[in-house]
Amino acid sequence: MTHEFAHPDEADGVHPIRHQVVFDFGTSHSGFARATRDFPDSLTDKLSAGAGSSSSPLKKLNIDYYIKYKTSWPGGQEPYAKTRTALLYDLQGRLVAWGNEAHHKYLMMHRGKQKNHIYIDRFKLFLDDSRKHEDPAMNQLKTLGKDIDDVIADFLGPLASQVGEYCQFLDTEDWNPYEVRWCLTVPAMWSDAAKAKMRQAMQKAGLIRSAKTTTRLEFCSEPLAGLLFETFSAQSRSVIKADDPVVVVDMGGGTVDLTVMCGSGSGFKELVQGLGASCGSTMLDSAFLKMFRDVIGSKDYDNVIKKSPQLENKLRNQWERRKKAFTGAESEFRVAIQVPSAMYNVCQHDDGVVPGTGGAELEDGELYLSRDTMVMLYEPIVDQIHGLVLSMLNACQSKGINVAHILCVGGFSQSKYLVGELRHRLMEKDAAKIVVSLNGGAAVLLGAPIYACRPELLLKQVARVSYGAQVSVPYRPERHGLRESLGDRLFQAPDGLRVKGVFSPVIRKGQALTPGIVATKKYRAESFTDTIIRASWFVSKLESPIFTDTSDCKCIGVLEVQVTPSQDYANRDTVEVTISMSPSGLMFHAKSLSTNKPVDCRIEFHD
Ligand SMILES: Nc1ncnc2c1ncn2[C@@H]1O[C@H](COP(=O)(O)OP(=O)(O)OP(=O)(O)O)[C@@H](O)[C@H]1O
Ligand SMILES: [Mg+2]
Structure with missing residues (x-):
């Protein structure tokens, strides 16, 4: 749990902003990018030069000149913009290695040493509340007092040290993380609680002064970052015109996130509500491991892994290499996975074809995967991604939006089989609109600094859920239904019959929101002696829910606003709360109407 306090942190101002740095914290890989000091101005010049005709391609930028990033990471075998999102601890919870090195060290470790270490990766999946993620390593870390934000902080700390070294190398100046304006990329489908956890992790890593009040941390949605890179980078081959409606499909390791955006004057606006699901490439890894475990026999597999957990990482x-090599084009596709001897010895199958695996064959200590095996593993994920794309195209069609491109970014977009299947399954006219980023996994990392330097480029976003507070209001039969149906929701107050547990909407699902203040609400103290008003905040999948205790609603946290006690009920204080929305999430500010002064206002987001 965490708090979002209302007042910006004046202490931030003690440190000048000398760097603009983006972290792309990904499920499988993470990296950083730093914008040069002249980037914001150059961006403004380019954007104003390109703001002419709506039907001409936008002016491109030489991103490599303005955005610096690291491609050679400790423990990395080949140059890549990101390092592995992985950590290696000892049994006291002390960090032994991080990134590629954590993975490499763990894989190379002698079996006897393994049990004295805890290796964890894919921990971003713990922040995705649309699915439950389990990992015995996290359970072990919990017993050492570490929560998910501590683990993320343990990763962001060394990542930031790399930024420091990199900046010192480029600028030969001292490095202070408080002199950085940070931007973190986040899946567009993430909840406010997940973003709050990332703030907490940034503070725990010593990169911002306060998770609650800092003005030095922004979030950029991952599909928007991918779109900005493809629109503006001279490295991209996408030809996106200023007013082209684009469906961006960010296919990463964990999530697949879809957003529809269109250029409009000085920036971009979102056209329909985004969609997303946890069907990224690591879900394919899980499908493979599940099949492999079934081949060996689940009990025996688990026994071996319990003794040598590192074997699962070796598998x-x-x-990973086999997956990336699969294009679907070779009908004779046959690749081998070496079965660890401890598993081969107990395997319940003899050599030959293993039933239920699409023709995978055991032979001399190896499991040979066929084309049909790969297709079988891919199938549910392709179904899901295809379903998301279709839903998005239908939503666009019903709004009369003529989609110009379906832009695929993210590492998983580099799967020729996946993209080929999407092309094959979509109608010809839609298939022809698919464009795949050449930069795949790096497009999000390199596009985010564009947003970080010019957040005003985002003109409108569409609410994915309705937000509202739980309130009590005077009873209105036409809205709340018959008295008999309300049970104990109905109660007698000094000023008449009231209904409690009512969803008071502040943002409606589907509403187009301009970043900044989206609503102003007045709340009145229930009793004149009150010093605090508490209102539970809810999200709902419906546009206009009536009550908060129905299955479509979920409590996301409790808003607490300070009120001034008064002498009697009639003069009890009223506070005015302004609610702002941006990719960074919901923010609240409040003032008392009896004193006309700002008052303390915070929300505690639930897990
Ligand atoms: N050719 C390929 N075929 C299948 N998967 C691929 C291919 N190339 C990369 N991937 C997968 O893409 C993922 C990495 O993509 P990316 O870097 O965009 O993800 P991420 O940023 O770590 O995840 P997320 O953004 O979802 O948190 C890895 O799971 C990798 O295995
Ligand atoms: Mg990513």
């Missing part, structure tokens, strides 16, 4: 590693 993942082999699979």
Whole structure:
């Protein structure tokens, strides 16, 4: 749980802003990018030069000149913009290694040493509340007092040290993280609680002064970052015109996130509500491991892994290479996964084809995967992604939006089989609109600094859920229904019959929101002696829910606003709360109407 306090932190101002740095914290890989000091101005010049005709391609930028990022990471075998999102601890919870090195060290470790270490990766999945993620390593870390934000902080700390070294190398100046304006990329489908956890992790890593009040941390949605890179980078081959409606499909390791955006005057506006699901490439890894476990026999597999947990990482590693090599084009596709001997010895199958695996064959200590095996593993994920794209195209069609491009970014977009299947399944006219980023996994990292330097480029976003507070209001039969149906929701107050547990909407699902203040609400103290008003905040999948205790609603946290006690009920204080929305999430500010002064106002987001 965490708090979002209302007043910006004046202490931030003690440190001048000398760097603009983006972290792309990903499920499988993470990296950083730093914008040069002249980037914001150059961006403004380019944007104003390109703001002419709506039907001409937008002016491109030489991103490599303005955005610096690291491609050679400790423990990395080949140059890549990101390092592995992985950590290696000892049994006291002390960090032994991070990134590629954590993975490499763990894989190379002698079996006897493994049990004295805890290796964890894919921990971003713990912040995705649309699915439950389990990992025995996290359970072990919990017993050492570490929560998910501590683990993320343990990763962001060394990542930031790399930024420091990089900046010192480029600028030969001292480095202070408080002199950085940070931007973190986040899946567009993430909840406010997940973003709050990331703030907490940034503070725990010593990169911002306060998770609650800092003005030095922004979030950029991952699909928007991908779109900005493809629109403005000279490295991209996408030809996006200023007013082209684009469906961006960010296919990453964990999530697949879809957003529809269109250029409009000085920036971009979102056209329909975004969609997303946890069907990224690591779900394919899980499908493979599940099949492999079934081949060995789940009990025996678990026994071996319990003794040598590192073997699962070795299997993942082999699979990763096989997965990337699969294009679907070779009908004779046959690749081997070496079965660890401890598993081969107990395997319930003899050599030959293993039933239920699409023709995978065990042979001399190896499991050979066929084309049909790969297709079988891909199938549910392709179904899900295809379903998301279709839903998005239908939503656009019903709004009369003529989609110009379906832009695929993210590492998983580099799967030729996946993109080929999407092309094959979509109608010809839609298939022809698919454009795949050449930069795949790096597009989000390199596009985010564009947003970080010019957040005003985002003109409108569409609310994915309705937000509202739980309030009590005077009873209105036409809205709340018959008295008999209300049970104990109905109660007698000094000023008449009231209904409690009512959803008072502040943002409606589907509403187009301009970043900044989206609503102003007045709340009155229930009793004149009150010093605090508490209102539970809810999200709902419906546009206009009536009550908060129905299954479509979920409590996201409790807003607490300070009120001034008064002498009697009639003069009890009223506070005016302004609610702002941006990719960073919901923000609240409040003032008392009896004193006309700002008052303390915070929300505690639930897990
Ligand atoms: N050719 C390929 N075929 C299948 N998967 C691929 C291919 N190339 C990369 N990937 C997968 O893409 C993922 C990495 O993509 P990316 O870097 O965009 O993800 P991420 O940023 O770590 O995840 P997320 O953004 O979802 O948190 C890895 O799971 C990797 O295995
Ligand atoms: Mg990503």
